[in-house]
Amino acid sequence: MSKYPKENELIFEKCTFIRYEYKRDISTRHASERFYIYVEEYGRPLEIDNIVFNKVNEDDLKKLSEDDSIIVSTREFKGNFDLYSMSADDIEILTYNDYLSSHNRNTKIGLIVLPILMAISGGMLIWGIFHYKRTGECLPI
Numbered sequence: 001m002s003k004y005p006k007e008n009e010l011i012f013e014k015c016t017f018i019r020y021e022y023k024r025d026i027s028t029r030h031a032s033e034r035f036y037i038y039v040e041e042y043g044r045p046l047e048i049d050n051i052v053f054n055k056v057n058e059d060d061l062k063k064l065s066e067d068d069s070i071i072v073s074t075r076e077f078k079g080n081f082d083l084y085s086m087s088a089d090d091i092e093i094l095t096y097n098d099y100l101s102s103h104n105r106n107t108k109i110g111l112i113v114l115p116i117l118m119a120i121s122g123g124m125l126i127w128g129i130f131h132y133k134r135t136g137e138c139l140p141i
Contacts, residue, residue, distance in 0.1 A: 004103070007096055010073040010084060015039035017068045017088070020061050035061065037083065039070070046074055046081045048094060051106050055098040060091050 018038040025032045033053045036045035048056055064070070073084040073096065086093040128139045 004100055010096060012071050012073050012085075013041070015041045015070050015072055017064050017070045018066055020064070021045070022058070037070075037072075037086065039072070042081060044081060046072060046083050046086075048083050048086075052094065052099050052102040055102055056094050060093050063091060064088055 016039055018040060020038065021036040023034050023036060025034075032050040034050055035048040035053065035056060035058075037048065038045050068088055070086060070088040070093075072086050074081045075084060076082075083094055084099050085096040087095075124139075131137070131139055
């Protein structure tokens, strides 16, 4: 798990907005939705990932036009630029508090679900061993 910086440690940068794209990837088991924010200062788009996707109002993004100044705070992670926060003039498109609450909630869910899945897998393994010892056959899958 990565540790997120404190809000007062964030580095904000003024960028020139070019455009944004909405992409939905359904090639994985769970569809993921993302916003890609293109700015002049970066060779790659800035990403608003699927964990915080629902915290962004697309209507606010639509209000932005090319060459508008936006204020962003990013982190580079695995070659991508994730957005911690994004604003333009009076418009808060993504706040750091929303980013943190969404990611912390996702982490908590993972910490609850993972042990449950491990217990189920362990139970299936033990059941399979007992079944094999009793019958000499593997469990039918």
